[in-house]
Amino acid sequence: MKVCLFWHRRDLRIHDNVGLAAALASGLPVLPLFIYDRDILDHLPNKADARLTFIYDEVEKLAHETEAAGGTFLARYGQPLAVLAQLVKDFDVAAVYTNEDYEPYATERDTAVAKMLKKHGAEFHAYKDQVIFAKDEIMTKSGTVPKVFGAYLKAYTAKLTHELLAPSDSRQQFKKANLHHVPADQAGRRPTLASMGFERKEQYFPPVKLPAEGVVRNYHKTRDTPADEHGSTRESLNLRFGTLSVREVMKQAKELNPKLLAEIIWRDFFMMLLWHFPNTATESYDPKMRKIPYRNNEDEFRAWCEGRTGYPLVDAGMRQLNETGYLPNRVRMTVAGFLVKHLFIDWRWGERYFADKLLDYDMGNNVGNWQWMAGTGAISAPWFRVYSPESQQAQVDPQMKYIKKWVPEVGTAKYPKPIVDHKFGRERAVEAIRAARIAAS
The missing domain is CATH 1.25.40.80 (Serine Threonine Protein Phosphatase 5, Tetratricopeptide repeat)
Incomplete structure (x- = not known):
């Protein structure tokens, strides 16, 4: 029997899922699928990653919902191209349905998958959903x-x-008549975190419901x-x-x-x-900003990462990020601006650190906002604008409630002196960027 796969990626839900609705309406029995992508997971810096724990739990929920509806849910661990090539042979797959992803790696992966499927006589359908x-x-x-x-x-x-x-009608169509059921031995066991070489990391996750x-x-x-x-x-x-x-x-x-x-x-x-502009994932959009002579002092970068800069709002934000994987909007702006301007460290260092730490890491948002703060992006704050951490603190945390929660030693001898003077750091960055822009003209 010919079947179609629905490949879950950035859409870990059954309700209001455009690609899933299309698969369920295709006339072919649907096998939902999730691939734990080694091309991504192999680069995670820690074996205990809260995001992977979140993904794993949500995938297990999808599997149980699918089984309750009378179908089979497949989960695999590996490189997507190889996994899908094997599934096409195992299940006589006529088509793979999924939802679009717009990051550079994802578009390259999907192009390769579509090409492989075509060789096997199968179709690839991607829908706008996210x-x-x-x-x-x-x-x-x-x-x-x-x-x-x-x-x-x-x-x-x-x-x-x-x-x-x-909303799409994916939930209403998610029923036994539209799903494919296969014996457990053919479906294979779903990977566990341990079988993939990872550990659980218990962390607070916002509930999966509207605020x-x-x-x-x-x-x-x-x-x-x-x-x-x-x-x-x-x-x-x-x-x-x-x-x-x-x-x-x-x-x-x-x-x-x-x-x-x-x-x-x-x-x-x-x-x-x-x-x-997929190249902006790794380089500045503005050509004049691609040869900025950043200082990239590793000791100062480490102090920023650990929340030891001597600027209370910056340190509070970095400590919250390290402990919870979350940063409030204005604090994200403050810590990013401090790194790229006051410490004059390449925005890509900060972008990578956020990529490792943020629960909600999204490449488009992260790259876009880091380049905005650095003044290097397609849309940017003026490169000569340097926000004062003290002014930001006065605006958003005047009573220091947030700061005292995350930096309890503030105001004592244990708290470090500022790593750099605000005026000095601002002038150093502005003059260096101005000179680099003139040289690139």
Whole structure:
């Protein structure tokens, strides 16, 4: 019997899943699949990674839901191309359905998979699911890639209709008649964390549900108050791994808070830019900013990583990141700006550290925001703008509630002196960047 595979990636849910709905409507019995991708996992810095623990638990939930509905869920550990090539032979696969991913590695992987499937007489179908508008769906009037968020936001919201936020019917169609069941010995055992060489890391994960209405309504008032644990929706993790759909999250924001809606649209914007300019994953978009003579002092970088800079808001943020995998929005901006300007360290060092630590790590957002702070991106803060950590602290944590939680020794002899003077660090960075830009002209 010919079957189709539905390959879960950044969409760990059954409800409102565009690609899954298409697979269930294909007329072929569906085998849901998740691949623990060694091309990604082999590069994780730690054997106990909270993100992998989260993914593993969500995959197990999908497997149990599939079995309860009368189907079989496949899980494999390996390189996707090799895994899929074997599954095509094992199950007489007529097609593989999935949802699009816009990161450079993902687009290269999917191109290779589609080519392999074609050789075996199977089809590859990828659907837009994790964003509302992708690739070149929002362009300037002259047909170029938009690099001004305000104009992008205006065009985006003008096209954002009620119909685009309507959920797919994947949940309703997820039933025995549309699923394929195979004997356990043919399905194979699902990998465990231990069998893949990893360990569990217990950490707080935001619940897989929409935030409370009050949190959303007050978001614009509380989002820049890091001491307020309910000041943000904390939905970035669920959006990153697709345990909630962007449509349901955006629909709530559209109805309740335009500021939150705009923040979610930033996510689409950065994914669009990364798709158009995949080289920006590893190099600055602005050619004049590619030969900046960063200091890259390893001892100072380590102090930044460990929250020992002598700047309380920076140190509080880095300690929270290290312990919880989360950073509030304004604190992310402060710690990033301090690294690339005050310490004058390459933005890619910070981007990689965030990639290792953030539960909600998303390449488009992370690269886009780091290059924004460094002044090197397609959309950037002016390269000569240097935010004062003390001014940021006065704005977002004037009573030091957040700081005292994460840096209890602040104000005592145990707390280090500032690693660099603000004025000196600012002038050093600005002059070096100015000289490099002149030389590159």
